Amino acid sequence: MLVTGGAGFIGSNLVDRLLANDHTVTVFDNLSTGRVQFLEQAAGHPRFMFIRGDLLDHAALCAAVQAQDAVFHLAANADVRRGTEHPRRDLEQNTIATHNVLEAARLGRVGRVYFTSTGSVYGEPAVFPTPEDCPFPIQTSLYGASKVACEALMSAYSQAYGMQCVVFRFVSILGQRYTHGHVFDFLKKLRANPRSVEVLGNGKQSKSYLDVQDCLDAVLLVSQVVQDPFAVFNLGNDGYCTVDESLSWICDEIGLSPGRQYTGGERGWVGDSPLIHLDCTRMRRLGWTPQHTIEQSVRATVRYLLGEQWLLEEAG
């Protein structure tokens, strides 16, 4: 199994799960946001190999893909918010990189490619909870646009070349090795000033979150039982929470009661979705159920980050 982005948050957790399930695992990661520390557990394993490589390097990618049974393509630019400052980044690191992964998989005769997309592809949908076959969405972020492009390539490759291609549309994921997102941002702000915290938007944005192990339960289940040449699965919790609620859990976990300064508006930034709530019926029909509530996951993520101060100091 090849895992691109395997040194990242979700990728490294997937690597540990795949190794525990007796698979041979190769990680392909350029360490732009991935961290070797996340692979410490995997590193000593006889069935583990690490390749430091970039997805824009066709030759390196083709070599890594050789003789792999499946590719889990998790590498991506995941900085949704700053897309407008770097308009080429999502194109290169998401769209072109995913084309390169598919092309390497085709040339290397890899049978299966699993891709981590995002609920952001729905933009601001008209239907909640949003099912996979909701009306043709309009993109509100360069990040979402690039992920839609990747998904389209996945389906076209599956159709053209007979590879199995599976797309997962994630909500925001929480848990061990979490390195960016609202919990991270709030903790950094509260370290700098424990008495007052800036909240992007009006605090009423409502989003669903999912624990990384629940997420990987679903990914691994799909990889074992789904045979369709092309398939799409929403992955999220049935519930959701507001930014304000999540901030309260975070503050409670660290024992602070800061004032809240709202930047205002329904959206935290241009392209932010005021409401993300996915219909995960399709995934649940396979027998999957999340084991963690959103509150449990937020609190566990806070505790994890408080125990890994180096992450808070290093990143962002």
Added chain:
Amino acid sequence: MLVTGGAGFIGSNLVDRLLANDHTVTVFDNLSTGRVQFLEQAAGHPRFMFIRGDLLDHAALCAAVQAQDAVFHLAANADVRRGTEHPRRDLEQNTIATHNVLEAARLGRVGRVYFTSTGSVYGEPAVFPTPEDCPFPIQTSLYGASKVACEALMSAYSQAYGMQCVVFRFVSILGQRYTHGHVFDFLKKLRANPRSVEVLGNGKQSKSYLDVQDCLDAVLLVSQVVQDPFAVFNLGNDGYCTVDESLSWICDEIGLSPGRQYTGGERGWVGDSPLIHLDCTRMRRLGWTPQHTIEQSVRATVRYLLGEQWLLEEAG
């Protein structure tokens, strides 16, 4: 006004129309499939300029976009059928090229970008006639996938940077300066062998077609009256015809009665859509109505090509 792909079939007709409407027009075209002959009428015009340039050349594109009021982005790889033989072509000439156009327009502060997408983005839809907001489609061709990627970039750019971005989803277009598609292919085959003709698929594929002048009526109307920051319009005829019917009109027009050899199957090739029929209500609400039937357009296209034998000899 800048017209990318302005030396092509639809582009050169658009150029003539824009000049007739008193606009100043610059064509940006690499002449990979465009033809200088199509710009003979425009060439002598004092308000016309031609730039031979490639959309992957960022500097040239930025220079061309300077001080333009609007960009009509028509340049594309339009070879739907052979996408699987050249998997990088659609990525480069459609997705990356469109990103470059949008980026140049943003940097050059161009207020409006019009983009020619395709009904192929619907893949094999579940709803006929297919409206713009049909269920989230699954791509069946690399061509469709690349156009979806372009559309997603259009909406994200409009949202992020406040440019007006309008997407047209065309059916196949017919008329003067037509250079590729089923009428072209059949005429070439019949020139080689007037007694027998190969038909890709079972001949029952049903598709809608639209006359190039009807198409441009719609594009120009939208450019004059639509103010939405982002909009999508299907463009086609309300009717459709089968490949067999169209072949009969072609044969009738040239006075031949060849035998027909069907390659078989519902699809002419991998990624071919067995049925293309777009719901154009949204466009019709603006007061637009096609002036030509599909049969009239097919027959007029045959007569045009018979008068321009150089095209049949040179292309394909």
